[in-house]
Amino acid sequence: MHGIMHGTTVLCVRRENKVVLIADGQVTMGDHVMKHTARKTRRLYNDKVVAGFAGSTADAISLFERFEGKLQEFSGNLQKSAVELAKDWRKDRALRHLEALLIVADSKGTFILSGNGDVIEPDDGIVAIGSGGAYALSAARALAKHSKLPLKDIAMEAMRIASEICIYTNANFTVEEI
Secondary structure (H helix, E strand, O other): OHHHOOOOEEEEEEOOOEEEEOOOOOOOOOOOEOOOOOOOOEEEEEOOEEEEEEEOOHHHHHHHHHHHHHHHHHOOHHHHHHHHHHHHHOOOOHHHHEEEEEEEOOOEEEEEEEEEOOEEOOOEEEEEEEEOOHHHHHHHHHHHOOOOOOOHHHHHHHHHHHEEEEEEOOOOOOEEEE
């Protein structure tokens, strides 16, 4: 699981039924920046669900496809889809080797999914993954608590702060809103 932590920051912030998911665009291999404009976010299920990943791009694409299948199977029920994907991910031999973490969110819920079968729902509606995740999470929590900034501005500023601290995170952001 060592490979997961390098190369990205994905942050999701929520207030009531509004959600902003934001990711940087840097892809790093070893000590080289391979790409500056990678897209690590997706809109799924008729744009009602947003998802972001940290880890291997190929693995994440495979997981996005499987997750979209679960959303179809469970009529867009995010929690049920997340739990079922996590179960498959933990049990399936091929899936088990995928190195990625996912954040998935809709208007009602936010979850982090891992290959260990974890489905984690944050207490405060703010989650982050990847090498700069702790920085983005800290900044977003402080901004949410002590500012009147709009949700998108909180996400953008928290990511900007993370990108200044984490060498694996750039300031080329993709933003999805619900």
